[in-house]
Amino acid sequence: MRATSSVIVGREAEIGLLDEALAGVRRGAGRAVFLVGEAGIGKSRLAGECALRAYGLDVPVLRGRATSTGLVVPFRPLIEALSSRFRAAGAPDDPELVPYRPALAGLVPEWRAGAVAPGYAISLVELAEALLRLLAVLGREQGCVILLEDLHDSDTETIAVVEYVVDNLADLPVLLVGTLRPDPGPALDLALAAELRNTASLRELRPLDEAAVRDMVDAFLDAGPGEVPPAAHRYLSQRAGGSPYLVEVLLADMLDTRRLSRADGRWELDDSGEVAVPTGAVRSWARRLDRLDEPVRELVLIAATLGGRFSVGALRSVTGLDDRALFAHLRAASEAGIIAPDGAAHDHYTFRHVLTADALKASLPPAEQAALARRSASAIEESVGALSGEERQLVATLRLAAGENAVASRQFAQVGRQMLDAGASGSAAVLLERARGLAAEEERDEITVQLAIAQAESGRLDAASVLLDDLPPTPAGSQAAEDRAQAHTQVAWVATMAEQQKEARRHIRAARALFGAEPRPEQEAALVVVEGHLALLPEQRGAGEGRGPEGRSRPDGRELLKAAERSARGAALTAEQRGRPVVACQAWQLLALLSRERGFDEADACLVRMLAVAEKHRLAASRAEALVRLGTNAFMRTGEATQLETARAAAHELGSLVLLQTVDGLLGMQSVLGGRWDRARRIVEGSVEASARLQNLSAHRYLLLVDAVLAAHQGRTREQERALARFRRAGGEESMLVPLQRGLCQAVGALMAEDRERATAELDAALAWERENPSFFYLSGRYGLRPLLRILDAGADSHSSSSADSEAEGVYGDGGREAYQEALASPGGQLAWNRMFLGMADAVLRGRDGDVDGARRAVEETGRTAAVVFPQVWHLTLRLTAEAALRDSWGEPVTWLRTAEEYFHEAGVQPVAGACRAALRQAGVSVPQRRGGRELIPAELRSVGVTPREYEVFVLLAERPGNQQIAQRLFISPRTVEKHMASLMAKTGCVARSALCALSAERAEEQKGSGTTARVPPA
Structure with missing residues (x-):
């Protein structure tokens, strides 16, 4: 019962x-x-x-x-x-x-x-x-x-x-x-x-006290207060120790043996004679088993041997019963309250409580337990073809229960290796640890090597190192030494990705010692790839590393990178030839980064080769990585994100959230540079916290930097500082992103605040960092914004100096031309973002040299793309360049300043808008007051300086009224109307009143056709 x-x-x-x-x-x-x-x-x-x-x-x-x-x-x-x-x-x-x-x-x-x-x-x-x-x-x-x-x-x-x-x-x-x-x-x-x-x-959860046990028993028996004899309550409270499960088991035993029974509407306790009541769950379940039919009893014991949860298939294999008999016995055991169907899997059953299976097994003598376990293991091995991982673990557990430790060890080790190959490194480590503890002496070292790899890949580098260090010596070049060296190589790769440089180098040295003086080419290739990635880390790349142990100067950062590139190229080819496609892809990825200095065509060629290897060998992760890097290069070359979107689709298909966040960071930056603030903000908000939770540090830092750049480019200084504080807390200033932080973020932010001196200082700091730490980022200002500012500053200084040429030459050398030529000749100078600044620098230099037509063409050609792709910073360059154009009398500086002023006023960047208005006044041009309703003026009229009051007059001209009528409508004097009419004619280029009226009517008709109405701005 x-x-x-x-x-x-x-x-x-x-x-x-x-x-x-x-x-x-x-x-x-x-x-x-x-x-x-x-x-x-x-x-x-x-x-x-x-x-x-x-x-x-x-x-x-x-x-x-x-x-x-x-x-x-x-x-x-x-x-x-x-x-x-x-x-x-x-x-x-x-x-x-x-x-x-x-x-x-x-x-x-x-x-x-x-x-x-x-x-x-x-x-x-x-x-x-x-x-x-x-x-x-x-x-x-x-x-x-x-x-x-x-x-x-x-x-x-x-x-x-x-x-x-x-x-x-x-x-x-x-x-x-x-x-x-x-x-x-x-x-x-x-x-x-x-x-x-x-x-x-x-x-x-604490054991139940006596009162709670009493309430529990009364609830089980549906009994009212005082209906159950106090002696029964005391017995159950003392024997169950406050465990609800044992209360249930012991109460069921009392009911089954009729020691507690109901008669004449009340519960009675039979405590006569010798007390034969079980003293615990084991004896209780033993008594209950004795009351089952023999076939059901045997089935339940076999099921308990298989564990607290067992499959029908395993039970069928061990018992040899057909389905009819098997399910009949299972129903009987279920009705007895021993087992129940497992709701999570239709072909599995579970014991009602985890203690039940243990209690049933404990009811058997040890020899019988071992024999039953051995019989079950053999039956499963004979009846099942290729064992699944779960079945193999079950067999191992049964062999262990039968005392066959060495056999169990080999089974656990095999499943552990399978899980390691499948990426379940944590579970692999558990099984390999279990196998290692059971293994015979001659098999233990081999399992230890696999366990070390599992520990490293599951993030326990220290444990992996201890395991490998504790292995006994083995001759270099032997099979055991090669296996250990391979493990050291894999652990070194994990350490490198975790930026644990010292540990990575130690494992590389250990691997080389084990491979011997002449490792096979594919072994050398794997080591070279790890060493190449190590060469990119700041500590090893930094200059001033001192002298080696023999007093020889260590190579500087660039020499290290050149050596790494030569080695990586050989490693890539060797890995392809020797059937090591993963190593080959890692090598081509490294080469794509190192070869950027010679141009993005060569970098792309390396990535195309990586993509080909990945697709040939069906390496999905490497394929997606190659597409992401190709998309990144395309974005930098053109400013467009088409290939990045394709790469994101590949990362999504792959299922890699880490790679998706990397692409999202790049798309966020592309959106910032393109002035799509809302999209950039959505990307950052959607990924920045998730990247932190994923511990995807590189993507997290980049997203934080995107957030800071977003604020900087909008001229929001406080938001920029808050974002940079988060960036610093994430270790951003110890990362490779420092040049972008100083140049793309802080320098542009300073320009949005009209602080040219601070912007120059930030660009100089970015350049100093790059000279000490060779960088692979090309949007830091070194190849575009910095040369433009140097050229502009040199021109400003030469005009303000009393001995113009001599003093400017002393401070700026060649007036910024050398920095311009250096940037123009570099791969970075070919990127769309930098071409915008270099194009305007070219215009400034041509204008300074008197080539007015060449300067005008340079601005037009630069703006043809930049105005569309990078609208915010394009208008910033117009504002910067206009001052040089005014000084040197070339181009259309007034129009540029008005255009920039209009843009930055609408964008809410008041320092730049104010600077544009100040420059217009210095040029002797009237500057419209910023009155309400300016947003109603069409863009082409705003760009030529039409004020809100002038626009009120312009709108009324479509009806061709006289000056007196306009004055009455607008509550102004006829003389003021005449003044506004003259200004409108000058600004629009209309030589007669009739032409101005026709233009007004034309604009009114256009607005009517578009569904809008020309409204008079409020005063």
């Missing part, structure tokens, strides 16, 4: 906490709650109660449980949780989730087909971010609950994902409830650390 009840007793505080958390998530305040307690203490019952209350509030619930079989199954509770929600409903179609579908396909089997490109493993952080976004979308209306039970049995990947989600719930409508035992391990560490960081609440 089963003794169960839906009533929960003794947990009022915990239920109150869950109710409070549910109310919070419905308001958008996310929370995590961990329920910790021994097996049987009631964690799952509380989680179930939380689910019921959520269902009652129409809050979506996702529920998953880790396996208690000891098998390592990556993401099992997460897969079960999502499947419980979406198996029937299908994939959510919310547009916000489109970038995250490939990552989510790793959790929901039904979404896998074609969702993730072959050859690419979704990273843990990408998966965690995708899950976070999915939960946020689900909870958008009413909130969302995700219940994850038995986290102590979870794989390391699940723990990592849960930690990420917990740390980022605060502003999302999501409640995460996790249950776990207080056993030392990653799950408990996670819960304790989250409580310490105030990102989660932790509640440890």
Whole structure:
């Protein structure tokens, strides 16, 4: 007989906490709650109660449980949780989730087909971010609950994902409830650390007191107060130790043996004779097994040997039963309250409680347990062809239970290697660690090498280093030495990507020592690629590194990069020939960066070669990386983003959130330079926090810089400083982005504030950094803005000096021509952004030399593209160049200043607009007052300086009224009307009043055709 009840007793505080958390998530305040307690203490019952209350509030619930079989199954509770929600409903179609579908396909089997490109493993952080976004979308209306039970049995990947989600719930409508035992391990560490960081609440469930046990028993028996004998309450309270599970088991045993029975409407306890009641769960379950039919008893014992959760297929293999008999026995065991179908998988069953399987196994003598485990392992191996990873782990666990440690070790090691190849490095490390502890002496070193790689790729570089360092010596050039050297190479690559230069170099030295004096070409190529990427890091590239141990001068940064390029080119060709396509792609990617100094055509050729290798060998990640870098080069060459958008589509198809964020940063910068502020802001807001959560540091820094550049180019100084402060906190000033920070952000921001001196200082600082640290960024001002400013400053100084030529020559050398020629001859000078500045510099120099026509053509040719692609900074260059044109009497400086003034006034950049007005006044040109209604004046009239009051007169001229009529309409004097008429004729070029009236009528007709009406501006 089963003794169960839906009533929960003794947990009022915990239920109150869950109710409070549910109310919070419905308001958008996310929370995590961990329920910790021994097996049987009631964690799952509380989680179930939380689910019921959520269902009652129409809050979506996702529920998953880790396996208690000891098998390592990556993401099992997460897969079960999502499947419980979406198996029937299908994939959510919310547009916000489109970038995250490939990552989510790793959790929901039904979404896998074609969702993730072959050859690419979704990273843990990408998966965690995708899950976070999915939960946020689900909870958008009413909130969302995700219940994850038995986290102590979870794989390391699940723990990592849960930690990420917990740390980022605060502003999302999501409640995460996790249950776990207080056993030392990653799950408990996670819960304790989250409580310490105030990102989660932790509640440890205590045993029930006597009063709670009494209430629980009365609820089970549906008995009123005093109906159950006090002796029965005392017995259950003492023997169960406050464990609700044991109360249930012992009460069921009392009912089955009729020690507690109901007669004449009351409950009676038979305590006569010797007390034969079990003293614990083991004896209780042993007695219950004795009452089952022999075939059912044997099936239940075999199922317990297979674990707390078992598949019908495995049970069929071991028992040899046909389906009819097998399911009949399973029904009998279910009716006895021992097992139940697993709701997460149609072909699996679970024991009603995790302790049940352990108790049943413990009821057998050790020899019988071992024999049953051995028999089960052999049956599964014989009946199944190629074992899956989960089946192989089950066989290993059974061999271990049978005392066959070496066999178990080999099985665990094989699954661990498979998981490592599949990218589940954390789970691989767990299995390889288990295999290493069981392995025979002669097999342990080989497993240790694989374990070191798994530890490194899962982010535990220190542990990987210790494992490799502790290996016994082996002869250089032997197979064992080559395997170890390969491991050192892989660990060095991970260390390089983590910018741990010292550790990376140490592993490279160890690899070279193990390969011996003459490593094979493909081995040398792999090492060279790692060393080449190391050469790009600031510490190794910096000048002034001192002298070597023998007193020889170390090569400077550029010599190191040239040597790295020569080595990388040989490594790329060797890797292609020797069948190492991943190394080849890494080498071509490195070469594409290093060869930029000679031109972007050569850089693109390297990337095209990388793309070809990636497509030939179906390397999806390398293919997407090549497309992104090609798109980046195209953006810098033309200012357009077409190829970047194509690259983003490839990154999305791949499912790489890290690469998507990299592309978004580039698209954000392209939007800033193009003056598309709203698009740039959307990109930054959509990716900057996610990149931080993903620990995608390079993309995060770049997005923060984009945010700062966005503010700088709009002339918003305070916003710029706030964004730069975030950039600095993220380590931006220790990164390769410093030249862009100083030149593209701070220098342009200074120009928007009309602080030419500070802008020049920032550009000089950027150049100084680049000279000390060879840079691969070309938009820092060195190849465009700085030469233009130097030329403008030289011209201004020569005009203001009493001995113009001699003093200007002394301060500026050749008047800025050398910097201009240097930039023009460099690959950076061919980029669209820099061509804009160099084109205007050319115009200024031609105008200074008296080539008026050449200067005019230079401005026209430059503006043909720049005005469309880079409108904001194009108008800034007009404002800067106009002063030189006024001094040297060339071009149309008044028109340029009026155009720039109009643009910056509308953009809200008042310092530049004010400077334009000041320059117009100095040129002797009347400057219109900035009165209300100016925005109603058509652009072509604003550009020639028509004022709001003049426009009032112009609008009325379409009706051809006389001056007296206009004066009456506008409440001004006829003399004032005459003054405005004269000004309008001069500004529009109309030589007669009739022509001005015709122009007014023409403009009125155009506005009427476009659906607008010419309105008189307010006074």
